[in-house]
Amino acid sequence: MxxxxxxxxxxxxxxxxxxxxxxxxxxxxxxxxxxxxxxxxxxxxxxxxxxxxxxxxxxxxxxxxxxxxxxxxxxxxxxxxxxxxxxxxxxxxxxxxxxxxxxxxxxxxxxxxxxxxxxxxxxxxxxxxxxxxxxxxxDNYCLVYNKRLLKEGGFSEPPKTWDELVDMAKKLTKFDSKGNIRQYGFTFLAGWDSAVVHPFLAMLWSNGGEYLSPDFKKALFNSPEGVQALEAQLRLFREKGTDVNGSVWDFPNGNIAMMIMAPWDENNLKTTMEDRYADVGVAPIPVMKKPATALxxxxxxxxxxxxxxxxxxxxxxxxxxxxxxxxxxxxxxxxxxxxxxxxxxxxxxxxxxxxxxxxxxxxxxxxxxxxxxAEPNVAQGAEIKTILMNEIMSAWYGKKDAKSALDSAAAQINTILARYYK
Amino acid sequence: MRSRTRAAWLFLLPALVFYAVFLIFPVVSSLYLSFHEWNMLTPPLQASSVGMQNYTHILRQDPVFLKALWNTLVFVAVSVPLSIALAVLMATLMSRRRFAGLWRLIFLLPTITPAIALGMVWRYLYRPNYGLINTLLNAAGIASQPWLNDPATALMSIIITAVWAGIGSNLIVVDAGMRDIPEEYYEAAAIDGAHGWQRFRHITLPLLKPTLLFVFVTGTIAAWQVFDFIVAMTAPTLGRAGGPVNSTMTLVVYMYQTAFEYLNMGRASAMAYVLFFIVIAVSLVQLRVFWRGGVENY
Known part of the structure; x- marks a missing residue:
């Protein structure tokens, strides 16, 4: 057994x-x-x-x-x-x-x-x-806008140039009695590097500037064209067309008139806006000198x-x-x-x-x-993008002017590029 | 005797192996890596030697590291003394009162709740639009504050949360230390006519010195390594923590990002060693300052 x-x-x-x-x-x-x-x-x-x-x-x-x-x-x-x-x-x-x-x-x-x-x-x-x-x-970027809010503000079309966007944003922004923005004319995406850097690159390229040199040895975004592009963003803050407290989630709530978004936001907007999704319009990013967007x-x-x-x-x-x-x-x-x-x-x-x-x-x-x-495939791309994001945002917050923010970013990024592209 | 020694080593062996594998080996490895460039995508032995370059880079060429160092220093310098002072105040107010146990439990609740959960809740409380704190401020006729959204106020907002969350653990230790002080000392002082502040100043504080030393040193070491509150409150995701504009970037958060976002394990290891020496130095200074003048016995 x-x-x-x-x-x-x-x-x-x-x-x-x-x-x-x-x-x-x-x-x-x-x-x-x-x-x-x-x-x-x-x-x-x-x-x-x-x-x-x-x-x-x-x-x-x-x-x-x-x-x-x-x-x-x-x-x-x-x-x-x-x-x-x-x-x-x-x-x-x-x-x-x-x-x-x-x-x-x-x-x-x-x-x-x-x-x-x-x-x-x-x-x-x-x-x-x-x-x-x-x-x-x-994935590239376009201007996504709320047709109803534009119509209420007396606008029948989205802006075609950045100057038009600033003027419209100013008129579409509404404040409460305490001075808080209750409706944003325009809101920048924020919270992660691409959200801040890609729209800036779109404006830089639209203004005839360049991001990095073709051999990746030098940052070029702090050129006069880059400084003008960032200055154009800062005008929105100075002229009260936006502030730093807007959130992408306020768009589905109907509190944002215009934002720059990517194609994959479509499903989120459809799900969160339901019937109000019909209010969503999409247009090219307003140009500075020529049409351009980041991808x-x-x-x-x-x-x-x-x-x-x-x-x-x-x-x-x-x-x-x-x-x-x-x-x-x-x-x-x-x-x-x-x-x-x-x-x-x-x-x-x-x-x-x-x-x-x-x-x-x-x-x-x-x-x-x-x-x-397309954003370039460069070594340490994520670190480079984070540095640029922080310097752009330091200008948004008024801690630096456009030129010194971009110069500071370029100096840090050039140190990194020097290690990888000799 | 020899067999007893052998038996002792055998019993110790599992703990020693665990200690060697999970503590000694990582500590030595990170020291090795701090002199190398390694992105974790290749075998570690293929890491290229860069000498002192990681250290010189972070100390001379990396403004974010210096900003993170400053932020961490502010966090430690404000949150630790404030949290302990409030714990002493609460323990004094609770001492010899009714429902002291209930109050201790209430203050301990934030301590036993995971920091990530607390941070998430506070992030919503601090929201510039629709956050509860700003809603209450608006109701009182005060304009909304940006809290976590502004580099000028973000770090202080986190410190407020960390202090609130940290009072409970300090309170338990300080309260235990206070209850160890013999009642006779207070009775004698009362007979001599000492009022409340004099009793606190000349009896409670001196006899609480060992307890305060303990909470100061352990609290400081923990504060240098602050990570969870920063992540939970400043970023929807881990890689984006420390904003806005690095205003809440701390050493450990930056170390994490350098290693896992920027793929630079060598530089992150160098940061770890810089932090290690800072913590050792600060702890030694604290011990020296506290022990100066001796410790009261009772």
């Missing part, structure tokens, strides 16, 4: 150890790291479809909030627990490429990217002259340490580059416009999603692609 029990026990242990190993070997597991805002309804359906078409593949999605996403990549790299697929904010590309985190795409994918994606998105996926992934989402991009890449790089690139090709169906779009294009509320970067997706991309909100962003300038 005891002998039989021993044999049974041995068999159970064998089964417990061997069976999971065997079943694990049956499927190739691809770990896909994405950030929370990219994990919308519908993504799981595409993953499930791919797994049905390729029963040997299992895709494991790891979702991290945007603010912790880069930290996750860092910690994964240190712990040796790398993902097979990453969805990468282009600004992080330089660090990820120079640290050997990303795999170089196969030649046919590079060729496809060069040929079929809009140039700003190709630049976003390019680091040191080399393409490192497949562009996905592109940033994302791309999908494969981890260099992945043991399944071929399978990972195959999935990305299927998801992002394979044109399918009667509408002749890609799955990524469909997902971006229908679920994420962002603009796709593949030319065919921009052409073949007329319903979603020509709607009340997104149409202006699409039209403005021709005037969009």
């Amino acid at each position: 005891r002998r039989w029990l021993s044999i049974l026990l041995a068999l159970l242990i064998f089964a417990a150890v061997v069976i999971p190993v065997v079943s694990a070997e049956e499927k190739t597991k691809l770990v896909m790291s994405i950030h929370t805002d990219f994990n919308r309804e519908g993504l799981d359906d595409y993953i499930a479809l791919y797994e049905r078409l390729h029963p040997e593949i299992e895709i494991i999605k790891e979702v991290t909030p945007f603010e912790d996403y880069l930290k996750k990549i860092q910690i994964d790299a240190v712990s040796g627990r790398v993902s097979d697929i990453y969805h990468v904010y282009s600004l992080w590309g330089v660090e990820l490429v120079r640290s050997g985190i990303l795999d170089r795409p196969p030649a046919e994918i590079q060729e496809d990217v060069r040929k079929n994606y809009v140039p700003v998105a190709v630049n976003g996926a390019t680091v040191d002259g080399q393409i490192w992934g497949i562009p996905t989402e592109i 940033y991009t994302w791309f999908a890449g494969v981890g260099r340490a992945s043991r399944h790089t071929k399978e990972a690139w195959d999935f990305l090709k299927w998801m992002t580059a394979q044109v399918y169906g009667p509408n002749q779009t890609t799955r990524m294009g469909d997902y971006l416009v229908q679920s994420v509320g962002a603009m796709p970067s593949r030319k065919i997706d921009l052409e073949n999603h007329p319903k979603e991309l020509n709607d009340q909100y997104t149409a202006c962003f699409v039209r403005e692609l021709k005037n969009s300038v």
Whole structure:
């Protein structure tokens, strides 16, 4: 009896150890790291479809909030627990490429990217002259306004120039008896670096200025054009067209007449404004000298340490580059416009999603692609952007004038650039 | 004897291993990293040596570090004495009164509530538009204040919250110290005609010196490392803490951002060592000042 029990026990242990190993070997597991805002309804359906078409593949999605996403990549790299697929904010590309985190795409994918994606998105996926992934989402900025508030203020159209915007904002701003603003003519986004820096860059480029030198050795935004751009922002504060206390959340409440926003704000506005969403209008950012807006991009890449790089690139090709169906779009294009509320970067997706991309909100962003300038993929991009944000805000708060704020930012940023671009 | 020694080492071994892995190793590693440039994306041994560059950069070329150092110094210098003074005041008022236990519990509640939760609530209280504090000010005919939205008032707003939250723990310790003082001393002083302030000045304070030393040193060490309130109150997300315009940036918040946002673990390690030496130096000064003149025994 005891002998039989021993044999049974041995068999159970064998089964417990061997069976999971065997079943694990049956499927190739691809770990896909994405950030929370990219994990919308519908993504799981595409993953499930791919797994049905390729029963040997299992895709494991790891979702991290945007603010912790880069930290996750860092910690994964240190712990040796790398993902097979990453969805990468282009600004992080330089660090990820120079640290050997990303795999170089196969030649046919590079060729496809060069040929079929809009140039700003190709630049976003390019680091040191080399393409490192497949562009996905592109985001630029436009002026979003409340038609009802403009009408109540006697304006039938949004402003076309920055001077017009300042004059309108002044007239649309309302105060209570204590001197607090109860309705904002205009509010700047604030709270994170891109929110402050991207609209400034749009104005800098509109005014004919440059952000950094082409070789990334020097900051150029403290030129006279940059100082004028920041001065134009400061006029809004001085002439009481805004203050620092406005919040993006006041727009859905109907307390802000104009703001600069990105395409992905569409879903938030629709959800929070409900019937009042019909009041939302979108126009190009008012110009200083010429039309311009800032743009940033994302791309999908494969981890260099992945043991399944071929399978990972195959999935990305299927998801992002394979044109399918009667509408002749890609799955990524469909997902971006229908679920994420962002603009796709593949030319065919921009052409073949007329319903979603020509709607009340997104149409202006699409039209403005021709005037969009991408933020550069520069080393220490996040640190550089935070420094610039703080100096711009120090001018907003009246602690520095426009020139000294931008000079101070340029001096700090030049110190960083000197370390990485010799 | 030898076998008993061996047994002792065996019993100590798990704790020593834990201590070595989770304390000694990180401390030594960060010292090594403070002389290197490492972004956490490559193996640590591939980090390139930069000598003293991380230290010279933060002390000479990084205005944000110096701003963070100043902010932390202000936070320590204001919040610690204020919190302890209020704790002593509360303990004195509560001492030998009815419902003292209930009051202690009420004051302890903020201390046992997570700082992140407190910070979130206070952030809403401080909101310039629609915040409760400004609503009350407006009702009293006073204009709204920007609180956390203005570099001039943001740090003080956080200090108010931190002091409010910190009174409870100090109160418990100070109150215990006060209750240890023999009642006879106060009775004798009363017979000699000493009034309330004289009794406090000549009996309570001298005999409370060891207790005050403890709360001062531990409170100061904790205040140098303030992180949670700054994060909860100044940023919707961790990476954006310390604003507006670095007015609430503290050393530990900046250290975190340097390591995990700017991918510069070497420079963040150098900051950690600068903070370490500051805390050691300040603690030694505090001990020296407090012990000067001796400690009253009872």
